[in-house]
Amino acid sequence: MRIPMVGLLLATAIGTSALAADKRPPLPTYTQAYTPTTVDERGIWMEADERERAQRDSRSLVKDPALNAYVRGVLCRTVGEDRCRSVRLYIDEVPAFNAFMTPNGAMVVWTGLLLRVRNEAELGAILGHEFGHFELRHSLKDFKSHRAGTDLMAWASILVRNSGDIRYAMVGQMYAFSRDQEREADMTGFQYLARSQYPSSAAADVWEHVMGEADATAIGRRGRAQHKYVAGVFATHPTDLARATYLRAASIEAHDVKPAAVDTHQAAMAKWLPIFLNDQIKLNDFGGSEYLLATLADGTGWTTSLLCARGDLYRERGNPRDLVSAAQFYQEAVGKGDAPPEAYRGLGLALLRSQRVAKGQAALANYLRLKPAATDAALIAKLIS
Amino acid sequence: MIAFCRAIVVALMAVIAATAPAHAQEKTGVKPGFVLRPGTARIVLMRPSIRVGAQSTGGMYEPNADWTDQAKENIGAALAKAQAGLGNSVVGYVEPVGASSAKVAEYQELFGAVASSVIEYQFFKGNRLPTKKRKDQFEWGLGPDVRTLPGLEAADYALFITTEDHFGSTGRKVLQVFAAMARVGVTAGVHKGFAGLVDLRMGELVWLNADMQMGGDVRDAEGADKRVRQLLEGFPGKPVEAPVAVTAVAAAPPIASAH
Secondary structure (H helix, E strand, O other), X not given: OHXXXXXXXXXXXXXHXXXXXXXXXXXXXXXXXXXXXXHHHHHHHHHHHHHHHHHHOOOXXXXXXXXXXHHXXXXXXXXXXXXXXXXXXXXXXXXXXXXXXXXXXXXXXXXXXXXXXXXHHXXXXXXXXXXXXXXXXXXXXXXXXXXXHHHHHHHHHHHOOOOHHHHHHHHHHHHHHHHHHHHHXXXXXXXXXHHOOOOOOHHHHHHHHHHHHHHHHHHHOOOOOOOOOOOOOOOOOOXXXXXXXHHXXXXXXXXXXXXXXXXXXXXXXXXXXXXHHHHHHOOOOHHHHHHHHHHHHHHHOOOHHHHHHHHHHHHHHOOHHHHHHXXXXXXXXXXXXXXXXXXXXXXXXXXXXXXXXXXXXXXXXXXXXXXXXXXXXXXXXXXXX | OXXXXXXXXXXXXXXXXXXXXXXXXXXXXXXOOOOOOOOOOEEEEOOOEXXXXXXXXXXXXXXXXXXXXXXXXXHHHHHHHHHHHHOOEEEEOOOOOOHHHHHHHHHHHHHHHXXXXXXXXXXXXXXXXXXXXXXXXXXXXXXXXXXXXXXXXXXXXXXXXXEXXXXXXXXXXXXXXXXXXXXXXXOOOEEXXXXXXXXXXXXXXXXXXXXXXXXOOOOOHHHHHHHHHHHOOOOOOOOOOOOOOHHHHHHOOOOOOOO
C-alpha cells in the first residue's frame, strides 16, 4: 500500500513539475481539414484556390520530387506530422529570400530562400513562421483590417475637412497591424521550432545572415550599410534587426539544448546548387552574391559549383582585375576534376577578354569537345576560328 | 426635405454625368474581312474566368464565393442558350491534366495580356500604337502554336470569356450619396468583361469585345442572359439577337464546365 502511494505522490510531483516547467505559450488549436464558413473567408479562399491553380501550372515550378520531399520533410519535422500533411507545397524558382502561405493552405517557397538558409533548422524557422500565418488565419484578419481602414478613410475624405492627417494615421495603422501579425507569426513559428528537433536559435540566425547580406549588397552598390530597430510607417514587416533581437532573446529564454542531428540540407541542395547560384549571379548584386558564396563556402569549403559561380560573378562584373580572378576560380574548379563543361567556357571567355588568346581558345575548344551540342556552340566556334 | 432630396438627386446626376465612360472608347474590334458563316466552324469555349464579389465602402474588392458559383452556373447556362444564336457549335474545353495544363494556363494568360493590349492600345483612339492607327487595322494574335494545345486539334476557333463584377455594397452606395453632396465623384460597382475569338489555324485574334461597364446581374439567370448577350455583341457570326430555338437549348452540349 505504501509503495503505490509513494509512486502516486512521485508521479504527481513529476507531473506538476513538468507542467510548471512548460511556461511556453500554447500553440494555436489545430483543426484538421478546416473549412471556412464566413462570406469573407470563403471569398479569399476562392481567390486563393484560383491563384493556386496558376501556381501549380507555373513554368518556374521546381517539380523535382527529391527536393520537394526534402522541404516537406523539414516542414513536417518543424510543425508536426498532423499539421503538415494537408499542406500543398510549391517550390518556385525565384532567386529572392521569400516564402509565403496562402489562406487556403498552399505553401510557396522561393528557391532564393533554399539557397540562403544554411541548415534544416533555419529552413524550418521560416517555414514555421509561414505556417503560423496560415494557422492564425492572418490573411483574413489583414483583409478585414484593410477594409476597415479604407472604409474609414473614404468616410473621412468626404465628411472631414482637411482629412489628410486622419487618412495618414489610418494607413499607418494598417501597416502597424501587418507588422503585429508578422511578430505574432515569428513567435508562433518560434514555438514550433522550440518544440521540434531543431534548435530554436536558428530563427535568429536567419535574420542575422539576412542583415549580413543586406550590408554586403549595400556596400557593393556604394550604399550605406545600416540597420534600424524601429520599422518605418509603411513597413509591412518589423526590421530584420528587431526580428533577430527578439528571436535571439526568446531562444536564450527557451534554452532548448538538443542533440545534434544529421543535417541533410547540403545533400538535398547539391543537385540544384549550380542552377540556383546561376539565378543568383544574374541578379547583378555583386556584394550580396559574394557574401552568399562566402557563407556557403563556410559550410562546405570552396566546392566546384561554388568556384564556377564565383568565376561567373567576377566575369560578369568584368573589370580587368575581375577577369584575372575569374580565370583563377575557373582554373581551381577545373583542377578539382569534376567541373562541368561550362567551367571551360567561362575560363576561355575570361582569358580571351584578358588578352590571353591562345590559352582562352584552348579552353573554349575544350568546352566544345565536352559539350558539342551546346546552344551557343556556333558562337563559341567563331571565337576560336 | 424635398429641397434636400432634390439636392441629392441633382448632385447624383452630376456625378453620373461626370463619371460616364469616355465616348471615344470603342468596344468591339474585328479583323478586317473576317466573316464566320453559320454552321461552318467548331468553336471551343476555354475555361471562362469569372469573378464576382462586392465593393467595400472604401472601394476594395471583396470576393464572394457563392456569387461566383452562381455566376459560373448562370453564365454557363446562358452561353449554352446563346450558342444557337452564334450559328456554330460551341463545346466546352476539356482541360488536360499533367504536363499540358501548364501550357493551357500560359495561353489563358497570353490571351488576357493580348486582350488588355487591344483595349489599351486600340480601343482608346487617342492611345493607339503607330501600327494600329490606320482605319480597319486589327492585327493581334497568340501565335500559330496555339493549335498545338491538347484537345484543340479538331477545332477551328477558341472562345475566351472573362467577367469581373464588384457589386457596390450598401456602405459604398451611401458613401456615394454623401460624396455627391460634397461634390466628389464616387463610383459604386465594377462590372467589366471581355470576350474574344481566336482563329486556331493562324493563331490570330479575329474578334474582341470588351466593355468596362457591363449590364446584367450575373447572380441570377436573367441577368446572366443579358450579360452573355452583351459579351457576344458584335460576334462575327449570325447575330446573337436572333430568336433562340428551344430545341437547340435541349440539344446543346454541356459548356458549363467552369471548373
